[in-house]
């Protein structure tokens with residue numbers, strides 16, 4: 001116990017596991033129950049180190065690519081999707097595939113495939129190296145431009161037809177700005193707001209929270225795109241914001257006893273990780 005003063009903890013209205021992550025984690029758990037041997041995860045099914053540690057302790061092996069997976073094994077795909085090329089390779093190797101791709105991600109893949117076939121120039125708002133974007137690019141055979149800021153729109157010369165979509169976990173407010181900036185780039189512009197409902201709800205709640213607190217703690221994997229976005233929202237509001245993965249990363253000196261502390265967590269952060277952070281704060285200031 002380091003102090004006696006009370007800190008006010010306010011939780012975000014929407015936080016923690018989203019529907020897609022719950023589904024992926026449950027499918028992986030079911031695969032574990034059904035078959036313990038020769039079970040591989042193709043990369044991290046979700047971007048949360050504690051969840052991945054749980055699965056590896058239970059016996060699932062992580063493979064960076066299919067060359068590392070022996071024939072006739074079972075592979076569990078990421079919630080962010082598997083590229084069509086990899087899927088074909090998996091079936092050629094006679095692997096059983098547990099496809100945990102989130103339905104929202106599948107919907108984006110379907111949109112780009114359809115619009116590409118209709119000769120639309122595809123512009124994607126996303127993180128160039130994110131697995132979801134890599135499998136989207138594979139879906140359209142790299143015939144797309146990935147942008148991450150308004151300045152990158154300069155690369156686009158005027159087109160007849162443009163289809164604009166977003167990675168499911170990008171910032172909704174920036175998507176609106178980019179959509180409007182694209183208006184003079186094409187004779188026909190089709191915009192699909194593909195940022196998923198869970199992401200939007202979490203971002204809106206994080207914004208509300210940032211407006212009423214002195215310090216924000218955003219809990220979740222450092223590689224998690226949606227968690228990183230929540231931390232950006234706090235910082236953009238001028239609130240002291242800390243993105244942490246576990247209770248071990250919080251520091252006593254970040255808080256004053258009279259602070260209101262806002263807590264939110266990413267769509268891939270298990271509740272028990274968040275509860276440990278809350279318990280530690282209560283231990284210090286409860």
Ligand code: SF4
Nearest residue numbers: 018020102104168196
């Ligand atoms: S954040 Fe959205 S797209 Fe990503 S897994 Fe969750 S529900 Fe699916």
